[in-house]
Structures are given as structure tokens and as C-alpha cells.
């Protein structure tokens with residue numbers, strides 16, 4: 309028999325990690341909703357051109373990392389490598405600019421990139437993100453950055469650092485590109501990727517990990533910002549300060565996607581190495597138009613759930629993860645099995661407030677009864693499951709209208725009235 313394993317770069321999520329992911333989802337949804345972001349679920353695959361057009365042809369994602377395939381009718385599709393392009397596509401397709409008074413949306417789901425697998429980085433990974441469409445004002449940028457950092461803080465991640473930069477608009481960035489091309493052309497031993505990208509996408513050279521040490525006194529975008537972009541960037545910073553949000557300016561922050569304009573940011577954590585971001589985003593004032601819509605200046609962020617959970621785990625997020633307290637239903641006399649089974653269903657649905665009447669407060673999980681096990685093996689199972697209480701159906705008690713509740717921690721037993 310062949311032995312099958314999960315494909316390279318993918319992983320099965322179960323146990324503690326599944327619970328942690330659920331908790332992350334719950335916390336972030338709560339935060340998104342507080343900020344009035346509305347959920348949009350888009351398909352996992354889209355027309356490949358949506359991504360090449362939006363993310364940019366000379367980006368790592370499009371050049372090397374997309375899962376592209378043809379369906380049976382020869383349509384060229386790609387598994388989504390990120391969430392923004394799909395959300396913008398949906399925004400245009402459903403005229404959200406007319407139906408939604410404020411263009412605030414969030415998404416959550418699996419993304420796919422063919423990358424070299426490493427700690428916290430998978431070829432199928434989970435991302436969630438928010439997009440604020442149709443608001444050119446710096447307060448949208450600030451709200452997006454604050455929402456992202458609030459989620460990370462709510463997960464207990466203490467050592468986060470916000471890196472902030474502005475990439476300017478199409479007019480002032482041209483001057484920056486020119487300066488960069490001149491600067492990089494004076495360096496002889498650029499790596500292969502950098503040499504290839506120098507003309508097409510000189511900004512990307514700024515985040516080359518191979519050549520980083522060679523780049524001293526690189527021109528910065530700040531020197532090139534036009535007055536509108538400069539004011540916008542200053543206002544974003546003032547708003548962050550007004551919210552007591554700490555950040556630092558990082559001139560080398562360019563992000564790996566072509567669509568960003570003005571504000572870009574990353575949130576990093578020393579808990580998982582300060583090179584890779586837990587969360588990243590920025591403004592994209594031309595993307596909606598680029599994809600066939602109106603001019604809709606927008607800003608958004610995405611966070612990578614796997615990396616965020618790695619950082620959260622180091623901050624104690626996985627302690628005390630559980631679904632509730634297990635109540636185990638045991639049967640001492642098998643002739644009572646049907647009564648026990650009926651009881652477990654009453655308890656599940658809290659019929660006649662039975663759970664409260666018996667003192668089972670809060671989140672309870674019900675396991676049992678089993679009809680093919682001795683009482684001893686039922687108790688063993690209850691212990692292995694970590695049950696806090698066991699309800700025992702025994703003939704003598706039941707004939708007197710009672711059942712027994714055993715506290716599995718103190719081993720105390722008490723009889724309580726139960727009329728079936």
C-alpha cells in the first residue's frame with residue numbers, strides 16, 4: 309500500500325493548534341466587527357490575470373509562487389496568493405461603492421504560495437485581513453494600522469513593533485525610482501534577482517536580503533515625497549500618536565507587491581524573529597481603477613495566522629485552551645442505557661433547564677454513554693478525557709428517582725433527584 313502524506317509545505321491542523329486558530333478567529337472577528345468591517349468570502353481560485361495585474365508581474369509572488377492551472381475548459385486560473393485582489397474584484401463586481409455607505413470589509417481564509425517551507429511558513433496558509441475602500445484620508449490608514457495592532461495585542465503578543473514608511477504617489481515615486489536606479493547602477497556585484505529587477509522594479513532591491521549589507525546611504529522616499537504625500541504621511545503619524553500608538557519609520561520598507569501607494573507598514577515581533585512580519589499592509593489608491601473600477605483610494609492589511617500564532621504561543625496564548633468542561637455519562641447497569649442516552653440528549657439541549665438544575669454551569673461538553681464498556685473502563689475513559697464530572701446511572705438509585713454525580717477531581721459523589 310502506498311503511504312500518503314500531506315503535500316510538502318502543507319500541514320494538518322488539529323488538537324491545540326486547531327483550538328488556537330479558532331480562538332484567533334474569534335478574537336479577530338470581534339475586533340473587525342467593532343470597527344464595522346463587513347465580511348466578504350471570495351473563491352479560493354480566480355482568473356490568473358486578476359493577480360498578475362494587481363500584484364505585479366515582476367514580484368516574487370507572480371514570478372515564482374503562484375499555483376496556476378487550467379480547468380477542463382482551458383480557463384487559466386490561480387489559487388489565490390493573497391486576499392486583496394479578490395476583495396477588490398468583488399467590490400467592483402457587486403458595486404459596493406453604491407450599496408455600502410462605508411467601504412470597510414474583512415476576509416479570512418486559506419491562501420497559496422509555492423515558497424520554500426520554513427518555520428511558520430506554509431504553501432497553504434491562513435490569512436485574515438481588512439480593507440478600507442473609498443477613503444483617501446489619513447484616518448483610514450491610521451484606523452487600519454490600529455485595528456491590526458489591536459488584534460495582535462488582544463492575542464497577548466506584547467513585543468510588537470510597527471514599521472512605517474510612505475511610498476508616495478505615482479508622480480513623486482517616479483523621481484525616487486530614478487534616484488534608486490542611479491544609485492543601484494553604481495553597485496557592481498548585485499545578485500541575479502536585483503540585476504533583473506533594476507529597470508523594472510528598483511524599489512524591490514531595497515528589501516533584497518542578499519545584498520542588504522552593500523546598500524549604504526540609499527536614497528529614501530522621504531526626500532522625494534511631493535507636498536501632498538508628505539502631508540498625508542505626517543497626518544497618519546499624528547493620528548497614530550494621538551492614539552498613543554508607537555511606531556518607527558523604516559525607509560527600507562517597500563513591501564513585495566506593486567500596488568501600494570503612500571502608506572506601507574509591517575508589524576513585527578521579536579518573539580518570532582524580527583525579520584518577518586506578522587502583519588503587513590498599506591494604501592493602494594490606484595488598484596481598484598487598475599482592475600476596471602472607478603478611482604477608489606483604499607488601504608488595508610493582512611495578517612498571517614500561522615506566524616501570528618507562533619508569536620502568540622510564545623506569549624502564553626496556548627495556555628488553558630479548551631472548549632469547556634466535560635461531563636461524562638456512565639452506566640452502571642446496562643439496562644439503564646436508554647435512560648442514560650435520553651438524559652445525555654436532555655443535557656445537550658438543556659431541556660427543562662436540566663443543566664442548570666443539576667449545577668452544570670458554563671460551557672459543558674457531554675460525552676457518553678457507551679453501552680459496551682464495564683463501569684471500570686467507563687471511569688478510565690472519563691479520566692483520559694479529562695472529565696470534570698461523571699453522571700452515573702445505577703439501578704438502586706434510579707429506582708428511587710435519583711442519579712449520582714461524581715466530581716472527578718475531589719472524587720466526591722452525591723445523589724440528585726432525576727425524573728426521566
Ligand SMILES: [Zn+2]
Pocket residue numbers: 476477478479480481533534535536537538
Ligand atoms: Zn506624491
Ligand SMILES: [Zn+2]
Pocket residue numbers: 498499500501502503513516517518519
Ligand atoms: Zn539582491
